[in-house]
Structure formats: C-alpha cells, structure tokens
Amino acid sequence: xxxxxxxxxxxxxxxxxxxxxxxxxxxxxxxxxxxxxxxxxxxxxxxxxxxxxxxxxxxxxxxxxxxxxxxxxxxxxxxxxxxxxxxxxxxxxxxxxxxxxxxxxxxxxxxxxxxxxxxxxxxxxxxxxxxxxxxxxxxxxxxxxxxxxxxxxxxxxxxxxxxx
Amino acid sequence: xxxxxxxxxxxxxxxxxxxxxxxxxxxxxxxxxxxxxxxxxxxxxxxxxxxxxxxxxxxxxxxxxxxxxxxxxxxxxxxxxxxxxxxxxxxxxxxxxxxxx
Numbered sequence: 530x531x532x533x534x535x536x537x538x539x540x541x542x543x544x545x546x547x548x549x550x551x552x553x554x555x556x557x558x559x560x561x562x563x564x565x566x567x568x569x570x571x572x573x574x575x576x577x578x579x580x581x582x583x584x585x586x587x588x589x590x591x592x593x594x595x596x597x598x599x600x601x602x603x604x605x606x607x608x609x610x611x612x613x614x615x616x617x618x619x620x621x622x623x624x625x626x627x628x629x630x631x632x633x634x635x636x637x638x639x640x641x642x643x644x645x646x647x648x649x650x651x652x653x654x655x656x657x658x659x660x661x662x663x664x665x666x667x668x669x670x671x672x673x674x675x676x677x678x679x680x681x682x683x684x685x686x687x688x689x690x691x692x693x
Numbered sequence: 694x695x696x697x698x699x700x701x702x703x704x705x706x707x708x709x710x711x712x713x714x715x716x717x718x719x720x721x722x723x724x725x726x727x728x729x730x731x732x733x734x735x736x737x738x739x740x741x742x743x744x745x746x747x748x749x750x751x752x753x754x755x756x757x758x759x760x761x762x763x764x765x766x767x768x769x770x771x772x773x774x775x776x777x778x779x780x781x782x783x784x785x786x787x788x789x790x791x792x793x794x
Contacts, residue, residue, distance in 0.1 A: 548711075583753050631709055659757075
C-alpha cells in the first residue's frame, strides 16, 4: 500500500467519522467542530481528485465563511452562560431505517451502473482553465450567481435587522 | 489507485448522514448542518465525475456554483433562524409552526 493510498483512507475516515459526529452528537458545539473536520476532509478528497482550486475554495468559503456563520447562529440563539447547548433528535429509528434504505439503494446503484469512464491525464494547471470557462462558457450562470449573492445579502440583512 | 466507485460511495455516505440529520434533528441550526453535508456529498460526486467521467473542468465549475449557493443559503437560513428565535424564543423547528406570532 503506497503512502498516497494510506493518506487517502485516513482522510476518508476523518471525513465520514466526523460527518457521523455532526449528525449523532448531543452537543451542538461538538457538531459544529465535527463539521469543520468534515469540510476539511472533503477538501482533502478534492486534492486527491486533482481539484486544487475547488479545495482552496472549499476551505475559504466553507470553513472560513459558512462554518463561522453557523457558529454565530449557535451563539446568538443560546445564552452561552446558562446553556444547555445540547440538542436532541426525534424518531431516530424510523429516520435511520429510511436513511439505511436510501444508502443501500444508492450503493447498489453505484456498483451496478455502467459508468462512462475516461482515462484522464492530470492537468498541469486548473485555475487558468477554470477562469476561461467561467468567463466564456459559463458567463451567464456566473452573472446570475452574482445577482443571487446580492439578493441573498440584501435578504439576510433585511431579515435580521431589528423591526421598529 | 482509488476508483470512481469509492468516491461515489463516500458521497452516498455523506448524503445519507446529511438526510439523517435533516429528518431527525429538532434544532434549526443542526438541520442546516445536515443540509451542508448533503451539498458536500453532491460536490464530491461532481468533482469525482470531473476526474473519472470525462466531465473535465465543467464538474469543477458546477461544484463552484454549489459552493456559492451554499453560502447564500446559509446566510438566509441563519437570518430566518435568528428571526424565529427572536419571535418565539426557541429554534425548535417543531414549535415554529406559525407564520406570525
């Protein structure tokens, strides 16, 4: 087993185990910290998939932005000094059964489907091509995304301000 | 080296765990964390198909858009959760069953 493979399985294990902690932990703060490790692990998987730019974006936006937002959400909705930051789950039995069925269905589909595969060569650089694609082939979605971000910004600001 | 199926199974695992979080958690913020897991699962699939399925860099672009949407979604969802907390004093999504107080 090569070193690369060992690191891959470590990253996978960290990702999946901390994702399980996010869902099963009784403490909301533990869930948030486990989510941090899940997101970092997914960034590691992107590196193994030759997606360096996506990996960095994942760390910048998810870990630096969304996770901080989520922790803000936790802090603002619980009084930290007096708190039970614990949170419970409901109907774990039924939920677990449904999710198990979904997982088994997905896995059997994955191993049965004749995926279209291409032997790709490792790209020398991805950033230049991603920039070209964004500005040429995907220009309209790019602009729509900017409008969407503006709308989300204004919506969030409007929703969270104090009403007089 | 690692095959396409391995990444797809990892994506399926993350997706299942995310669904489990969404349908069993009572806390609004925890439901949001489940949604983030689901989006990450989709992203892993996109990038895996970009690497193995001949989707090339279009897969990367799609996962970039998913990340952008996740950021917008997290901001708006947290604003809504804060509003629910201010109005009802709880973020238990079972109790937040009215549009107005």
